[in-house]
Amino acid sequence: MRRVTKRWGQVATRGTGDAEPGRDRAIAIAGTDAGGRAAARRAQAEQREGRVAAGLSELERWLADQVAQGIAQARQTGLADWDDLARRLVDAQAPGVAGTVARLSRVLHAEDWPGLLLGEYALLHLLAVAHRRAAALPEPLRQTVRARVGFPVTRESVLATAAVRDHWDVVGSRDEEQERLVARRVWLAGRTTGRAAMVLSFTPAGQPPDASLALGTTIDADLAFYPGASPLRALVAERYGLADAGPPPGTTVSRVPALIAEVLTADPWADSWPLVLAGVVPCLDGLADEEGNALPLHPSAGVPWRLLAVSGGRPVTVAAEWTPRGLLPLTTWDEEGGVVRL
Amino acid sequence: MTVPWEELVCAALVGADRRGVPPESLLEQAAEQVVRTRAGRRPGRGGPPAPAAAETLPLVPGAAADRLARMLGGEQGRLLTEWLETAAARRVRVPAELIPGLLDLGARDRSIRAYLGAVTGARGRWLAGLNSAWAYLLAEPAHVPPDEVWQLGTSGDRRAFLAALRRRDPAAARDLLARGWGAETPEDRTVFVTILADGLGMADEPFLEAVLDDRRREVRQAAADLLTRLPESRLARRMTARVRRFVTRRGAGVRAEPPAACDAAMERDGVRARPPAGMETRGWWLQQVVAHTPLSFWPGHLGMPPDEIAGTRIGEWEREVRMGWTRAAILQRDTTWARALFEAEPLTDLLAVLPPEERSQRAAELVAGHPVDGQMVMMLGGVPRPWGPRLAKAVLKKIVETTRTQPWNAGELVRLAGERFDPAMHTRVVEVPELAAILRFRFDMLEELA
Known part of the structure; x- marks a missing residue:
């Protein structure tokens, strides 16, 4: 099972910043000796840099055009425009940006869509400019920019970095189907380091996804992080065992703003971060501490009835995904310490 | 800047x-x-709801809770009602995280609400107070009869209280009801009247006769339904006087003529003027008048015993008169009439009036002589669980036959049998694997809840 997942994990990484095996194979066939292969790979990489740079400068011009002409028509013309633009960005080998553009249509559901859309355009603009000036950026931020643009990072290079060993609580997971693949995000929280991590895996739709990280368990493991200014995505490099540790420790509502500010200072494009909150009372539209300070839920989350049911109006531990528009509850722990997926 | x-x-x-x-x-x-x-972004201000009351019932065992979660996810979903019924009888509560899913089901399916009132505990009522779609739960008894429940309890608690009092002391229950009658909601008034069915007697007649003047049709109708069970009641006498003109002996047969109008006196006695869609208006009136006439009236009036009456041709309006008698047999719980009418036409609803042993026997006979079709499945659907050995044997034989000759036709019958057979039979039906699987599931399910 694991082997299958792994194989697909590599094939399925278009748009997620991993290597592209199909392309590698083509190069391997083209070049016969080792030196030729390396040269071919270099040429290929240079070609890609050129295509991405051209694609992103076209994006910059497109964004400036939109804002110059006015975005009032986006509701009518947006879907077709973004589709077209996303396709051109895929051709330009910038799958990360292409994905962001393809997801723009989500803002149209909101009442304040003009503000949300301007925000998204502004961050895309920032990304294109940052890529253009990448040479001047500190290395971690440059890596973040390249990852967001969609440059591949191989598993091998990630596994070659210094790993972080900790007791990692598996605090949340979510599956999302995209193009006949199920993308599974598993969020982890380190007991000693206090670090957050996200392990991404892909499985063809209809097959059981990778179940090696079970919600509610705690694993003693080495995690290798993908490079970046605010690293979150990680691989399990080595597992030492399963620790029986009970519900994870959590932070408080009042500490969340500083934590998020730190994440965004390092990576202004961050739009997802896992949080474990202890002692929060779920409300109909947010999570409150006992002083009544509340973090709002994402509008699409609806009323968190299961979470409310478990809490009964009393403080509980909740794992949630932070997003710019509010929290998406992931997990809670009941009175008996049992894990409840939300 | x-x-x-x-x-x-x-x-x-x-x-x-x-x-x-x-x-x-x-x-x-x-x-x-x-x-x-x-x-x-700084945190905003949140208004957490007031905490829920403490639970008084123990939590259901873990294996049972896991099975319930799987059932809510779709596995053997048709057995959910039995799970809930059993858990309610065992006086256990379900894990909190499963309550929202159950309350959503209850919003669509009234038949499980009484069980939900019991198994969702204090947390269920707390959630029902936060979500108007679940407010129905507050009308269900909660297994916690506090003191002064009649004055302060929820609607459901008061209904349970009245029903218990009625069982102990019918007169006291009626007097309690009569004292505060004017202040009750129409929904409560309707249910309270039906509670008087338990231990019904002529002592209730003056109260029920007065209820016929209620503003709400549902309340009037509930009272009229009970009064027809009392042949000495004023309503029964008025109905008899009416029907005497509409249904008469004609030679060897019977002739029917529907009322020309539905007057205010008829409406007061529970006759609905407007027919359901697709029904002829005067025929509808006739059917209701027959349905609300004491069955004891007919043998004398028509000069025939019930079994002969049930087999007689009537000509025009035959359908309406028969439906009236059927409804009367059910309302008045008259086994003689139910038996006679069932002989003439095997309607499921009539089986419910018969004692369990006979019900099982008659259903078994019917199964043996009929092909598997929608009508048979519907008839059997009216026979509650558990099916006696005789009926189970007949149905199993039918399933085995049908599976051999028309496998596409056996599915619904297999599923119904799975719900109604004694689950201990799971080892004795191996020739029908799907049936064995459902029974095995129920067997384990009931073990976990024991």
Whole structure:
């Protein structure tokens, strides 16, 4: 099972910043000796840099055009425009940006869509400019920019970095189907380091996804992080065992703003971060501490009835995904310490 | 110095060109503000709900809770009602995280609400207070009869209280009801009247006769339904006087003529003037008058015993008169009439009037002589669980036969048998694997709840 997942994990990484095996194979066939292969790979990489740079400068011009002409028509013309633009960005080998553009249509559901859309355009603009000036950026931020643009990072290079060993609580997971693949995000929280991590895996739709990280368990493991200014995505490099540790420790509502500010200072494009909150009372539209300070839920989350049911109006531990528009509850722990997926 | 966000949005909407702003500069300012706003967001004020009351019932065992979660996810979903019924009888509660899913089901399916009232405990009622779609739960008894429940309890608690009192002391229950009658809601009045069915007697007649003047049709009708069970009641006498003119002996047969009008006196006695869609108006009146006439009236009036009456041709309006008698047999729980009418036409509803042993026997006979079709499945659907050995044997034989000859036709019968057979039979039906699987599931399910 694991082997299958792994194989697909590599094939399925278009748009997620991993290597592209199909392309590698083509190069391997083209070049016969080792030196030729390396040269071919270099040429290929240079070609890609050129295509991405051209694609992103076209994006910059497109964004400036939109804002110059006015975005009032986006509701009518947006879907077709973004589709077209996303396709051109895929051709330009910038799958990360292409994905962001393809997801723009989500803002149209909101009442304040003009503000949300301007925000998204502004961050895309920032990304294109940052890529253009990448040479001047500190290395971690440059890596973040390249990852967001969609440059591949191989598993091998990630596994070659210094790993972080900790007791990692598996605090949340979510599956999302995209193009006949199920993308599974598993969020982890380190007991000693206090670090957050996200392990991404892909499985063809209809097959059981990778179940090696079970919600509610705690694993003693080495995690290798993908490079970046605010690293979150990680691989399990080595597992030492399963620790029986009970519900994870959590932070408080009042500490969340500083934590998020730190994440965004390092990576202004961050739009997802896992949080474990202890002692929060779920409300109909947010999570409150006992002083009544509340973090709002994402509008699409609806009323968190299961979470409310478990809490009964009393403080509980909740794992949630932070997003710019509010929290998406992931997990809670009941009175008996049992894990409840939300 | 910083341009307000709203102004940036405005400029972007109408176009930076028209505002004379370089678009790149607008995008850069916007980017800076978006990140600053996201990073600088302070918590707002939240209004957490008041905490739920403490639970009084023990939690269901873990294996049973896991099975319930799987059933809510779709596995053997048709057996959910039995799970809930059993758990309610065992006086255990379900894990909190499963309550919202159950309450959503209850919002669509009234038949499980009484069980939900019992198994969702204090947490269920707390959630029902937060979500109007679940408010129905507050009308269900909660297994916690506090003191002074009649004055202060929820609607469901008061119904349970009245039903218990009625069982102990019918007169006291009626007097309690009569004292505060005017202050009750129409929904409660309707249910309270039906509770008087238990231990019904002529002592209740004056109260029920007065209820016929209620403003609500549902309340009047509930009272009329009970009064027809009392042949000495004034309503029974009025109905008899009416029907005497509409249904008469004609030679060897019977002739029917529907009422020409539905007057106010008839409406007061529970006759609904407006027919259901697709029904002829006068025939509808006739059917209701027959349905509300004491069955003991007919043998004397028509000069025939019930079994002969049930087999007689009537000619025009035959359908309406038969439906009236059927309804009367059910309302008046008259086994003689139910048996006679069932002989003439095997209607499921009539089986419910018969004692369990006989019900099982008659259903078994019917199964043996009929092909598997929608009508048979519907008839069997009216026979509650558990099916006696005789019926189970007949149905199993039918399933085995049908599986051999018309396998596509056996599915619904197999599923119904799975729900109604004694689950201990799971080892004795191996020739029908699907049936064995359902029975095995129920067997384990009931073990976990024991």
